[in-house]
Amino acid sequence: MPKMTYRDAVRAGLREALSRDPRVFLMGEDVGRYGGAFKVSYGLLDEFGPERIRDTPLSESTFVGAGIGAALGGMRPIVEIMTVNFSLLALDQIVNNAATLRHMSGGQLSVPLVVRMATGGGRQLAAQHSHSLEGWFAHVPGIKIVVPAVPADAKSLLLAAVADPDPVLVFEHAALYGVEGEVEDEAGPGEIGRALVRRPGDAVSLVTYGGSLAKVLQAADELATEGIEAEVIDLRTLRPLDIETVLSSVRKTHRALIVDEGWRTLSFAAEVSALIMESAFYDLDGPVARVCSAEVPTPYARHMEEAALPQAATVVRTVKDMLGHDG
Amino acid sequence: MPILTADMSAGTLVAWHKQAGDAVKRGESVALVETDKGLIDVEIFVAGVIEKLLVEPGTTVPTGTPLAIVREAGGIAAAAGVAAAPPPAPRVAPPPVRPAVGSGRLKISPLARKLAADLGIDPGSVRGTGPGGVIRREDIEAAAAARSAGAPRTGLDRQGRLRQAIGAAMARSKREIPHYYLSHTIDMHRATAWLADENLQRPVTDRLLYGVLLIKAVALSLREVPELNAVWRGPEALPSEGVHIGVAISLRGGGLVAPALHDADRRSVTDLMRGLRDLVKRARGGGLKSSELSEPTITVTSLGEQGVESVLGVIFPPQVAIVGFGKLVERPWSVEGRIVSRPVITATLSADHRVSDGHRGSVFLDALDRRLQEPAAL
Numbered sequence: 001m002p003k004m005t006y007r008d009a010v011r012a013g014l015r016e017a018l019s020r021d022p023r024v025f026l027m028g029e030d031v032g033r034y035g036g037a038f039k040v041s042y043g044l045l046d047e048f049g050p051e052r053i054r055d056t057p058l059s060e061s062t063f064v065g066a067g068i069g070a071a072l073g074g075m076r077p078i079v080e081i082m083t084v085n086f087s088l089l090a091l092d093q094i095v096n097n098a099a100t101l102r103h104m105s106g107g108q109l110s111v112p113l114v115v116r117m118a119t120g121g122g123r124q125l126a127a128q129h130s131h132s133l134e135g136w137f138a139h140v141p142g143i144k145i146v147v148p149a150v151p152a153d154a155k156s157l158l159l160a161a162v163a164d165p166d167p168v169l170v171f172e173h174a175a176l177y178g179v180e181g182e183v184e185d186e187a188g189p190g191e192i193g194r195a196l197v198r199r200p201g202d203a204v205s206l207v208t209y210g211g212s213l214a215k216v217l218q219a220a221d222e223l224a225t226e227g228i229e230a231e232v233i234d235l236r237t238l239r240p241l242d243i244e245t246v247l248s249s250v251r252k253t254h255r256a257l258i259v260d261e262g263w264r265t266l267s268f269a270a271e272v273s274a275l276i277m278e279s280a281f282y283d284l285d286g287p288v289a290r291v292c293s294a295e296v297p298t299p300y301a302r303h304m305e306e307a308a309l310p311q312a313a314t315v316v317r318t319v320k321d322m323l324g325h326d327g
Numbered sequence: 328m329p330i331l332t333a334d335m336s337a338g339t340l341v342a343w344h345k346q347a348g349d350a351v352k353r354g355e356s357v358a359l360v361e362t363d364k365g366l367i368d369v370e371i372f373v374a375g376v377i378e379k380l381l382v383e384p385g386t387t388v389p390t391g392t393p394l395a396i397v398r399e400a401g402g403i404a405a406a407a408g409v410a411a412a413p414p415p416a417p418r419v420a421p422p423p424v425r426p427a428v429g430s431g432r433l434k435i436s437p438l439a440r441k442l443a444a445d446l447g448i449d450p451g452s453v454r455g456t457g458p459g460g461v462i463r464r465e466d467i468e469a470a471a472a473a474r475s476a477g478a479p480r481t482g483l484d485r486q487g488r489l490r491q492a493i494g495a496a497m498a499r500s501k502r503e504i505p506h507y508y509l510s511h512t513i514d515m516h517r518a519t520a521w522l523a524d525e526n527l528q529r530p531v532t533d534r535l536l537y538g539v540l541l542i543k544a545v546a547l548s549l550r551e552v553p554e555l556n557a558v559w560r561g562p563e564a565l566p567s568e569g570v571h572i573g574v575a576i577s578l579r580g581g582g583l584v585a586p587a588l589h590d591a592d593r594r595s596v597t598d599l600m601r602g603l604r605d606l607v608k609r610a611r612g613g614g615l616k617s618s619e620l621s622e623p624t625i626t627v628t629s630l631g632e633q634g635v636e637s638v639l640g641v642i643f644p645p646q647v648a649i650v651g652f653g654k655l656v657e658r659p660w661s662v663e664g665r666i667v668s669r670p671v672i673t674a675t676l677s678a679d680h681r682v683s684d685g686h687r688g689s690v691f692l693d694a695l696d697r698r699l700q701e702p703a704a705l
Contacts, residue, residue: 254438254464285438285464286457324458 001184007177009151010040010116013158014078018048021076024162027054027063028080028116037082038118038177064090064115068098068167071113076162081117083129084171087137090115098167099142113167114158118174120211120261121309125174127297130305132261134171134210135268138238144168144192145238149213151181153236156190163189173211173261195242197249201229204319205249207272208259209235212310216259219315230319238268243275250276254285255322259310264292291318328382329369330390331362331620335492336447336474338362339387340394349377351397356616358394365489365584369617375399389447435462442467448474451561489582497641504559504647505680508639511692513699515655515670521702537655538629539600541672543705545627545650546570546591548694554683555648555676555691556624564647564682573623573643574603576610584610585626585643586619596705630654637673647679648688650695 004012017024026041032055035042045053056063060081067079081087087094094115101109121130138145146161146168148154154172161168198213199220208216213234220230231249235241250256256276260269269290276288294308328338341359345351356368357377378396382388435443435450439462443450446467453470455462518540526534549556549570557564570592573585586609588594588602609615628640629652636656640649653673660669674695676688698705 254436282437282441285436286461321458324456 001182003180004151004183005177006148006151006154006172006179006181007038007040009155009181009183010158010172010177011042011044012183013155014041014044015047016155017076017078017159017162018044018052021162023074023076024078025052025054025070025075026078026080027056027067029056029058029063029082031055031080036080038172038174040116040172040177041080060086060089061093064093065097067113067115068093068101068111071098071111071167072101072109076112076114078114078116078162081115083125083174084117084119084133085129085131087115087117087133094137094143094167094169095140099140102166103142110165111167112162112165114161114164114170115167116158116170116172118177119171120173120175121293121298121305122175122211124300124302124305125298126300129174130298132211132293134169134238135260135262135266135271137169138241138268138271140239142167144240145171146192147171147173147210147236147238149173149176149208149210149234149236151179152183152187153190155183156187157192157236159189160192164192168192171210175211176214179214190236193237193240193242195233195235195237195245197231197245198234199230199232201231202253203228203230204255204257204322205231205233205246205253206257206259206315206319207233207235207246207249209238210261212259212261215310215312216315219312219319222312222316223319226325228319228323228325235272241272241275243272243279246272246276247280250280251283254283255288256284257289257291257315257318257322259291259315261293261310263295264290265295267292286322289318289322291315328360328388328390328392328394329617329621331360331367331369331617335362335390337387337389340382340384341366342384343380344368345377347377347379351375351377354618360617362492365615366613367615367617367620369394371397373397373399391447391449433462434460436464439464439467443470446471486580486582489578493582496644500642500644504642504644506642506677507680507685507688508675508677509685509688509692510637510639510673510675511689511696512658512671512673513696514660515672515699518699518702519655519670533597533600535596535600536603538631538652539596539603540699540702540705541629541652541674542572542574542588542591542603542627543594543596543599544695544698545625546572547698547705548691549625550592551694552683552687552691554687555678557647557682558624559645559647559679559682564679567624569624571622571624573626573646574606575626575628575640576607579611584615584620585623585628586610586615587623589618589622625650627652637675639675640677642677642679647682649677651675651677 030037031041032045032053064079067077070077098111098113101111119134120132146157148157161170206216216232220232223230258269258272260267269292273288291310291314299305299308339361341361343358345357351371353374354370357371358369360367360369375397378398380395382394448467448470453462453466456466457463522537553566556570557566569590571587571589572591573587575583575585577583586606625646626643626649630638634654636653638651640651642649655670655672657668658671659666678688
């Protein structure tokens with residue numbers, strides 16, 4: 001299987017979607033001539049032309065709204081928002097229009113819109129660009145939230161999002177763009193709403209997604225050197241959430257730790273924790289734990305930023321505390 | 328199924344003395360149960376009419392399992408061995424749960440609690456090893472493994488099982504109870520002289536053994552140091568209302584039981600003597616009652632005439648003290664500067680240091696000595 005970076009995998013997905021369906025087009029800030037703020041769409045303008053790779057003004061509300069209109073008109077728009085922080089300028093379009101139109105029209109309208117955006121910290125881009133707000137969007141019925149953590153998912157879940165008849169938000173963790181992984185050429189669309197066990201284990205279930213997956217897998221490897229076999233679950237989709245995969249793991253390990261780069265209060269981790277409590281209470285051998293970001297605007301200084309975000313060492317320490325291990 | 332012996336986790340219902348529809352009185356024997364310590368008559372603690380028998384003879388069930396439903400006078404149905412349920416519909420109440428430790432609830436994970444219920448383990452008796460002392464799955468599993476290690480195994484006869492049961496109770500005692508030991512030699516010449524005189528006036532069948540004087544003297548002395556007459560529940564001892572003295576009785580094939588002489592402080596020595604003879608007979612021949620096995624509040628052990636001069640007993644949980652007597656021996660004794668020969672006995676106290684201190688223990692042995700110098704008042 002060929003190896004490629006997460007960035008190239010997203011581009012491969014975009015190229016496949018653009019090639020397969022003439023209704024698909026990409027628009028957003030600097031996606032055309034500049035090749036995208038994260039260089040995801042680099043080269044696509046030459047390949048597909050300015051009709052289908054469209055630079056937009058710096059107005060998230062406008063171009064997301066235009067995407068909703070195009071989707072209502074029968075197109076398959078893919079809208080790129082530079083980072084999740086800026087997506088708040090389009091919150092009205094996403095929450096009040098995209099998410100509601102099928103419901104409010106009694107099923108007559110469909111909004112097959114894809115909104116891609118970078119999320120998360122770890123690259124010293126400070127409080128302007130580094131937050132993880134996918135948990136906010138996951139609160140809203142009517143939209144789907146996918147959070148690919150590996151290059152293969154970045155491509156296959158993007159294709160699934162394009163194929164979906166309803167609005168799908170794709171959150172690409174900014175720290176992942178340079179990460180390499182195996183991606184099948186002919187894999188086709190993935191399945192939205194299905195979590196995966198990335199590493200089997202029996203001591204504790206580590207539930208995570210997106211940019212935290214690699215850190216959690218690293219923590220699991222460290223724990224394994226001390227005889228603690230952690231099971232790692234990659235949620236891959238926050239809405240609809242595949243809680244069954246989480247529950248069946250917890251029923252095996254009897255302990256769960258959720259690792260989520262969002263702030264702790266009202267985090268997505270809180271939702272997963274509540275669902276585990278509701279459905280697997282009598283399987284729990286200890287309280288569900290969370291490792292989330294510190295409740296501060298993401299700091300710029302490297303050491304401060306590292307301290308604010310979930311890290312593998314924090315996961316290792318928390319798991320040991322849960323199990324009552326020393327050290 | 329009541330807990331009839333320490334660490335009993337299950338019992339076999341051998342026979343019903345009553346059937347559905349029979350009226351029962353409080354304290355009446357209703358069923359015969361086989362335990363590690365032999366066949367025990369189970370007494371009922373409510374009066375009423377047996378509505379339904381729930382367990383077939385020959386069945387082994389965990390302790391806490393309802394054996395029968397009794398409709399109390401007034402129409403309230405209760406499951407024997409468990410608390411009464413409210414009217415109108417007869418209902419089986421859940422098995423009794425040991426009170427939570429201290430003022431707070433038991434610290435136990437949901438999984439461990441469920442597992443404990445499934446395995447018939449009392450979580451209150453399990454020590455938690457999780458963070459902050461929480462009881463977790465592995466603690467319950469360890470308790471279950473320990474129980475099955477101590478439970479009847481096929482191929483073991485009653486004798487072997489009795490040995491195991493004693494071993495389990497004594498191991499638990501030595502593991503959990505910080506014992507302290509005191510010893511005191513008591514001049515018995517007044518007691519033996521009074522006894523010889525008294526027995527001359529009694530018919531042979533009513534003659535007293537000095538052992539019964541010791542039991543009565545222990546019972547009365549406990550009034551002065553009541554903290555020794557208690558049962559351990561969680562982090563503290565609950566003082567007992569009555570003085571029910573467990574009398575260690577050795578069995579012919581080996582092993583021992585210690586059934587209770589109830590209210591020993593309030594009964595005459597004559598009555599206690601009859602009670603003691605009856606207990607010894609039934610302990611060796613079968614027919615001890617459930618209350619006799621489960622209710623002692625302190626134990627007295629005496630090695631008797633064949634024994635040695637002193638015995639330091641191991642406390643029988645959940646009691647908090649055991650009093651030991653060696654054999655009565657003639658020894659040189661100093662009285663007002665002269666050496667005389669006196670019958671003396673060495674009394675020992677093994678007590679739980681969580682509940683009492685050596686000072687209180689010595690007050691008890693001192694009281695015991697004083698009372699044995701006034702045998703007529705016993």
